[in-house]
Amino acid sequence: MSGIDWTPFWLSFKLAAATTAILFILVLPLAWWLSRTRSRAKPLLESLFSLPIVLPPSVLGFYLLWALAPDAPLGRFFAEHLGVELVFSFPGLVVASCLYSLPFMLQPLQSGFESLEPSMVEAAYVAGKSPLQTLFRVALPNIKPSLMTALVVTFAHTVGEFGVVLMVGGSIPGETKVASVAIYEYVEVMDYRNAHIYSAIMVALSFAVLMAVYTFNRYHKRRLGVWR
Secondary structure (H helix, E strand, O other): OOOOOOHHHHHHHHHHHHHHHHHHHHHHHHHHHHHHOOOOOHHHHHHHHHHHHHOOHHHHHHHHHHHHOOOOHHHHHHHHHHOOOOOOOHHHHHHHHHHHHHHHHHHHHHHHHHOOOHHHHHHHHHOOOOHHHHHHHHHHHHOHHHHHHHHHHHHHHHHOOOHHHHHHHOOOOOOOOOHHHHHHHHHHOOOHHHHHHHHHHHHHHHHHHHHHHHHHHHHHHHHOOOOO
């Protein structure tokens, strides 16, 4: 294992950590609002935010590549005002990953908020708590399994991304060549030894992530007395 280049894994973890942190900050108020709103536009918004689940990664990657290109309005804005080139760069990977992984953060949080007893939220408002205080002091502490699922699954899903990151970021060593892209390149050149090693590490990581989520949820249910 000493001959393994760990840089692609480091980039994958770095990308996953950045994506998870950004999505949590941005999606938390959105999930809270969607769980409480009765707007007729709710099904439309839920469908829009869930598109990355069913959309082929190549399709999403193509449109992101088109939107983030230097001659596109969004890509030009980042280049001229922030000095950041999004195509074939790590910042571009973060933007693409945030869009691709958004439903994996949104849906568990929204489901958790919707499972709360309405009386719990109403009591918080009666007690004089603001919507922000209610969110952080009442709602979040009572949806720990959903919160854990959202954070861990988003992280793991980002680590395993391939199609979108390849189209937007390419394969630049030390910059955009994440673990999934490295595996693909090893298979292309028929270096099955390294492909096996990298794949085995990814399988072990995925299994560990799932075990962590299920174990935490089981422990939380036992603490609440759901199981005897």
